[in-house]
Amino acid sequence: MSTETPSRPLTLHRCRDCGNVQHGWQDRYCVRCWSRELAEVAARGTASLLSWATYHSDYRIPGISAPYSIGLIRLDEGPQLPCLLAGDTSVASFQQRITVEAGPAGPGNLQPEVTGPLRAIVVRPDG
Ligand SMILES: [Zn+2]
Secondary structure, three states, X not given: OOOOOOOOOOEEEEEOOOOOEEOOOOOOOOXXXXXXXXXXXXXXXXXXXXXXXXXXXXXXXXXXXXXXXEEEEEEOOOOEEEEEEEOOHHHOOOOOEXXXXXXXXXXXXXXXXXXXXXXXXXXXXXX
């Protein structure tokens, strides 16, 4: 397991009423109990890799050119989400422990390097 500190922490939302932790575009209410009492919390920056694929064709994604890898991860707080993978995915394994960081806000160069320890980059339009 890498002890690398994420370059930029990922933000999650914790429901003050039921404790659910979530990530994504549903930041205005809890997807479990519909409460609007959400608190912003920093993710620990660690996750398990559930699935991944490497793309060798360009699909006109701004800031990304082939080859690149997309993974499905489960954050230690619970939410599962898709992300870009940086690092060598040829040695990736199911439930491999990886670090997580937030991608740049807005359009930017997201081209992940293909060397170094495997880590996840979570991409959101608003960062
Ligand atoms: Zn809730």
